Amino acid sequence: MAEPILRTESLARSFGALVAVHNVTLAFEAGRVHAVIGPNGAGKSTLINLLSGDLAPSGGRVWFRGRDITGLPAYRISRLGIGRSYQKTNIFPSFTCWENCWLAAQSRLPSAMRFFRPAHRYRAVAERARRALALCGLEHRADTVAARMSYGEQRQLEIGMMLATEPELLLLDEPLAGMGPEESRQVVALLERLAADHTLILVEHDMDAVFSIAERITVMVNGEVLKTGTPEEIRASREVQEAYLGEEVA
Numbered sequence: 001m002a003e004p005i006l007r008t009e010s011l012a013r014s015f016g017a018l019v020a021v022h023n024v025t026l027a028f029e030a031g032r033v034h035a036v037i038g039p040n041g042a043g044k045s046t047l048i049n050l051l052s053g054d055l056a057p058s059g060g061r062v063w064f065r066g067r068d069i070t071g072l073p074a075y076r077i078s079r080l081g082i083g084r085s086y087q088k089t090n091i092f093p094s095f096t097c098w099e100n101c102w103l104a105a106q107s108r109l110p111s112a113m114r115f116f117r118p119a120h121r122y123r124a125v126a127e128r129a130r131r132a133l134a135l136c137g138l139e140h141r142a143d144t145v146a147a148r149m150s151y152g153e154q155r156q157l158e159i160g161m162m163l164a165t166e167p168e169l170l171l172l173d174e175p176l177a178g179m180g181p182e183e184s185r186q187v188v189a190l191l192e193r194l195a196a197d198h199t200l201i202l203v204e205h206d207m208d209a210v211f212s213i214a215e216r217i218t219v220m221v222n223g224e225v226l227k228t229g230t231p232e233e234i235r236a237s238r239e240v241q242e243a244y245l246g247e248e249v250a
Contacts, residue, residue: 048203
C-alpha cells in the first residue's frame with residue numbers, strides 16, 4: 001500500500017476542560033476525495049484547523065508526505081502544498097477576481113513582499129492567477145469586483161485563490177454552506193473536476209454531495225472517529241445510522 005499523503009496519530013485538541021478532538025488516527029490517500037462528516041460539535045472543523053496549522057494540537061502528530069508537520073504555523077503548511085477554504089468566505093471583496101487570485105499566486109514567490117522584481121516573475125504570477133480562474137470556472141468574471149458576485153461565485157473564487165497557490169492537497173470546510181440547489185450543483189461539479197488532479201479532504205453537511213463525490217468517509221462523534229470506510233460501508237453501518245444519520249441513508 002502506498003504511503004498516505006497525510007496522516008495523523010492520536011491527534012487531540014482541548015480548549016480548557018472541553019475536548020474538541022480526541023485520539024484521532026487517520027490516513028488520507030493521495031488522489032482521493034475523503035469526506036469527514038458528523039453532527040454539529042463533532043470536532044470536524046477543529047480537525048481541519050489542526051491539519052492546516054490554524055490550530056496547534058494539544059497532543060498527537062501530523063505527517064504530510066512523510067514529513068512531521070505537527071505544530072507548524074499555517075503559512076508554512078500552506079507553502080508545503082496544503083491549501084484550505086473556510087466556512088466563512090475568505091476573499092478580498094473590494095478587489096476583482098483577477099486581483100484576488102493574483103495576490104494568492106504572488107504569495108508563493110520566495111520574495112513575495114518585494115514589489116520590484118524581474119518581469120518574468122510577474123508573468124509567472126499572472127499565469128498562476130489565470131490558470132486558477134480557469135480551474136474554478138471564473139475566467140469570464142476576471143474583471144468583476146468580488147463583492148458584486150453571487151455568494152456561490154464568491155465561494156468559487158475562494159477555491160480559485162487556494163488553487164493559485166498550487167496546492168496538491170485541498171482542505172475544504174463546508175464549501176456548500178449557505179448555497180441554493182443550483183449553486184451547490186455548480187460547486188460539486190467544480191470539486192469533481194479538481195478531484196482529478198488533487199487530494200480533497202472535505203467537511204460537509206450536505207449528504208447528497210458527500211455520497212456523490214467521496215471515495216472514503218470518516219464519521220466523527222464527540223471529537224472521536226466513529227467509523228471510516230467506503231460510502232457503501234458507511235451507508236450500511238448500524239452504528240453510524242444510530243449515532244449520526246438517524247436512519248439508513250437511501
